[in-house]
Every structure is written in structure tokens, then in C-alpha cells.
Amino acid sequence: MGFYSQTSSILSNLLYGKASLKSATIGNSKIKPEHKRRVYAAICETLKYSRVLLQVLDNTKILIGEKKILDIDCLVALHDLFFARGGIQHDKQDLNIKKLLLKNKNILIKEFERYKTLNNVKSKTDMQLEGNDKVFIPRYIRVNTLKASVDNVIERFVAEGYKYLDTVLYNEFEKKLRSKKSFCRDMDIPNVLVFPPSTDFHAHEMYKSGEIIFQDKASCFPAYILNPEPGSTIIDACAAPGNKTSHLASIIDNQGLIYACDLDKVRLNVLIKQTGIAGCTCIEPKCTSFLDFDPNSVEGKSIEYILLDPSCSGSGIVNRSDQLVDSFIDTFPNVKKITYSTCSIHTKENESVVENVLSHQNRFKLANRSIVLSEWNSRGIEYPNQNIDASLTKRELDALVRSSPEEMHTNGFFVACFVDPALIYQNEKDNIVYNEKRPLIDFVKSPIATTESQKVEVLPATNDNASSVETSFLVPAKTNGGEIDETKTLKKQKMDESVFNKKIESNGNSTDNASTKTNKKRKSGKKKVRQPITN
Numbered sequence: 001m002g003f004y005s006q007t008s009s010i011l012s013n014l015l016y017g018k019a020s021l022k023s024a025t026i027g028n029s030k031i032k033p034e035h036k037r038r039v040y041a042a043i044c045e046t047l048k049y050s051r052v053l054l055q056v057l058d059n060t061k062i063l064i065g066e067k068k069i070l071d072i073d074c075l076v077a078l079h080d081l082f083f084a085r086g087g088i089q090h091d092k093q094d095l096n097i098k099k100l101l102l103k104n105k106n107i108l109i110k111e112f113e114r115y116k117t118l119n120n121v122k123s124k125t126d127m128q129l130e131g132n133d134k135v136f137i138p139r140y141i142r143v144n145t146l147k148a149s150v151d152n153v154i155e156r157f158v159a160e161g162y163k164y165l166d167t168v169l170y171n172e173f174e175k176k177l178r179s180k181k182s183f184c185r186d187m188d189i190p191n192v193l194v195f196p197p198s199t200d201f202h203a204h205e206m207y208k209s210g211e212i213i214f215q216d217k218a219s220c221f222p223a224y225i226l227n228p229e230p231g232s233t234i235i236d237a238c239a240a241p242g243n244k245t246s247h248l249a250s251i252i253d254n255q256g257l258i259y260a261c262d263l264d265k266v267r268l269n270v271l272i273k274q275t276g277i278a279g280c281t282c283i284e285p286k287c288t289s290f291l292d293f294d295p296n297s298v299e300g301k302s303i304e305y306i307l308l309d310p311s312c313s314g315s316g317i318v319n320r321s322d323q324l325v326d327s328f329i330d331t332f333p334n335v336k337k338i339t340y341s342t343c344s345i346h347t348k349e350n351e352s353v354v355e356n357v358l359s360h361q362n363r364f365k366l367a368n369r370s371i372v373l374s375e376w377n378s379r380g381i382e383y384p385n386q387n388i389d390a391s392l393t394k395r396e397l398d399a400l401v402r403s404s405p406e407e408m409h410t411n412g413f414f415v416a417c418f419v420d421p422a423l424i425y426q427n428e429k430d431n432i433v434y435n436e437k438r439p440l441i442d443f444v445k446s447p448i449a450t451t452e453s454q455k456v457e458v459l460p461a462t463n464d465n466a467s468s469v470e471t472s473f474l475v476p477a478k479t480n481g482g483e484i485d486e487t488k489t490l491k492k493q494k495m496d497e498s499v500f501n502k503k504i505e506s507n508g509n510s511t512d513n514a515s516t517k518t519n520k521k522r523k524s525g526k527k528k529v530r531q532p533i534t535n
Ligand SMILES: C[S@@+](CC[C@H](N)C(=O)[O-])C[C@H]1O[C@@H](n2cnc3c(N)ncnc32)[C@H](O)[C@@H]1O
Pocket: 219, 237, 238, 239, 240, 241, 242, 243, 244, 245, 261, 262, 263, 264, 267, 288, 289, 290, 291, 309, 310, 311, 312, 450, 454, 455, 456, 473
């Protein structure tokens, strides 16, 4: 793996708030010991100037039309171009990044000089981020309402000596959650509690019993926005390790049916275990690509809601997300609402995907801001676009939800909500953003790879590492840079496969808990023996 690819992947984790500087560099076993200090120094330096680097890159628009390189991939090399004595490093790796920057070297330097003039920069220090620019991400806990009420959980924490603070807004978290033993209720998402970042509840009884779940606030957005009613039939399309699945189960109060699809058996195994601990009884796990779910089968026709939360950033999905969403939207006849979410901050994986979806089909429209976290201030952003006619309007951008560590104190996140106007209730029809003018463009579908290349390595499925599992999937998995040892991953999956199949077939304890039981919508009272669909 080249130096620039490796450092940019680490940088991306840091900017998303998914790792600390030390653990991502000095404590990172994937970096050769002799390179650790150099990587650490490069990251520190680049982070210091990240604001100006991003701004210059954005202003030059050199990434427009660039399919494989994201802005974050260029930051360390751009830092070297502007600040390092020898400029961009000479070696045989990272050719694409280097080619792009060197081809545009003059434009970049000119824009950098313009930035300095406009911002009255007198020395390098004027361009550095200040100490108070560092991000503050609290420890978020979702109360699992299948097992406990939020009031009861608050009471129990108070009884343990925690100080409950009333009505704290997200922009006051940093100021008010200074004391280790203070906490508050989140004002945006029901049943979410907010603690200081260093809080660790891994050993807490309420965590072990599944009454509280570690889930970043932004990761609660999709299920909350989808808001299915009890009795609904839902696909959680990229479900593992299952935080959003258990959130959906608690929203429908276990009444209904959730097909939880995931390609990765190991991760699906974690989902089965975790949703079992959480007391979910309305989940049917399927070890399959969601694209293999037959929309015209009886099951397919019953689907009303879809939560689509694919892997993003470097996992290879970047140029396919639009097609993935599109293939879902086109096919399921009775789907009325779909959320598309990513833990990415890149417009290519977010706003551009939404634009593509709206440009290639006519059935689904964007749900209006009024039903998509209307009070949330961080919305869709403008993005480099070659096709002005197709670009999202201000109202459409306003219908999208974004979140970032710096501004909103959560991990980086994005959500769009699509609705079928013909299927939603009459009184909800004002909640749609129509854009009649958008020209429809034929969608040329290219084959979608849905197998090994997307699989990511996970930790063993134990209750104790549930939060690490959350971290492991949030950390973008670079497949192109060799950060993941595919052979190891596959071996591990093979080993876990037999355990998984045994569990499914025998309807063992944890499987039982996670399986579909009483479902108001299902007429037959018979218990179905679930079979994983394998590819
Ligand atoms: C971002 S993670 C999902 C996190 C999950 N929604 C949660 O909240 O816990 C993406 C997941 O999508 C799965 N995946 C990727 N492509 C898929 C496909 N075509 N069908 C089903 N699952 C897929 C990956 O194995 C990975 O577990």
C-alpha cells in the first residue's frame, strides 16, 4: 500500500471521528513499526492544515468528474505539495493521486496563493486549526425500549450517582458534559442519552442485559426517519451488525417483520446474537445480497419499508450506490418509503447518489424536510456537478440530512428519505419535494459486484465487543489499498459459516431470540424454520 493511500485512509477515520490519533497511527498494527513515526507526523501536519487544503481543493474543482479519487485521498499529498521541502514524494505507488495533483499543480498553487491573499495569511500558523477546533463526540446510548423505558433507565443512572441535566441542546454538549458523571437526554432523537466521551459502560448490567445499546446518535437517524408503523414489513438491506435493525424492531415494538439481509455471515452472526440480547423477536436474518431478494415473491410483495445503509468510502461501493438504490426503487411494488444512509461525508456517496436516483426513475420522490428531522440544522450541501439540469434544487438539498463531528458532535453521517406518493397516506402528500422539471435520463446498468470484494473483517461475535463491532464497520474498509487481508477474512468466514448454519438450523438459543416469532401480519401461526440464503 502506498504512503499516500495509507495515510489518507487513516485520516479519513480520524475525520469521521472513528479512531483516536494515537490508536490510528502508533497503535496501528497494519503500519510497519519503522514507518509509524513518519505516518504519525504526516497525519498531524496534514490535520493542522486540513481546512485550507480542503478549501483549495474544492475551489479548483479538479475533482469534478473524477470517479475514483475522493478529496480526502489527496490531502496528505497536497500537504506535501504546499508545505514539504521536497514536494510530493517520489516512489512508484499512489500514481493516480500524484498524477492528478501534478497535472493540476499550477492551478493548485495559484489557488493556494489566492487563499493566502484573501485570508490575509502572514505565516503558516495563520492557516493552522486551533485547539478549540478539535471535535467533541459524546458517548451516545440508545435505550432499548423493548426491554426498558427511558425514564426507568434515567432513574437507575441517577441512583448510581450520575447527575441528570435537563434540556441540553447539542451545541451545549461540550460545555455541559464536562463532569464525568453527568448526562442528559438527546433533544433530537427519542430514547437517546448523552454522556461524556470517556464514559465506558461495557461492564454495566444494563448493557449486558440489552437494555441500553451503544449507538452513535447519527446512526439512529435512518430508523427514526423511516418510522415504520407497528405491523409493517421491512427490509434492512445491509443490516449487520444490526444496530439499526434492533432500532427498527423497537420502533415497531416487535410487531411486524424485518428481513435483515447481509452478505457477510460473520457479521450477520453478530446481528443474530446482538438482536437476541436486545429481545428482538420480529427479525428474519438472511445471509444474502439484498439484490437477490425477489421483489415478485410473496415476501417481496409484502415489503413496505426499506432501510438501505450500504458500506461506503473506499469499500468499492462509491460508484455503485446509485445503481443499488435504483434497483431497489424500481422493483418492489409496495414499498412506500426508503431511507438511504451512509457514514460518509463525501458528496459522491451522498448528494450525487440522490441526484442519480431522482434522474433515473420517476416513481420515488424525496420526502420533504418537514418529515426528515426538520429541526436538524445540517442539511445537504452543493456539490461539483457536470449536469446542471439534473442537479439537486435548494429544496431537495434541504430535504437531506447530514451530520459531522465538528458541527453536530456525531460521527459523519448522511440520510435521504424517498417516498412513493402513490402509496403514502393522502395527508402525507404535502411532505414530498416535487421537481417536475428534472429530465429523466436512461440508466445504463453495469454489473454490480456483490460478493467478496465488499466483505470486511470483523471482530469475533461476543457481547463484550459489540461496540467495537460498531467501530469496525464504521471505519471505512479500503479494498484497493490492501488494508484488509481478504484471504484471512474469507478463511474466517468459512470457519464461522458452519457455526452460523448450525445455529440457524437448530434454532438454538441466540437464533431463537433473533428469529421471527409472533407477527401480526402473518396469518399462519406456524414457526418458520429459517434458512440462510447463500450466494
Ligand atoms: C455500513 S454496514 C451496515 C451497518 C448496519 N446497518 C448497522 O446499523 O449495524 C454495511 C453492511 O452492508 C453489507 N453489505 C454490503 N453489500 C451488501 C449487499 N449487496 N447485500 C447485503 N449486504 C451487503 C456489509 O457486509 C456490511 O455489513
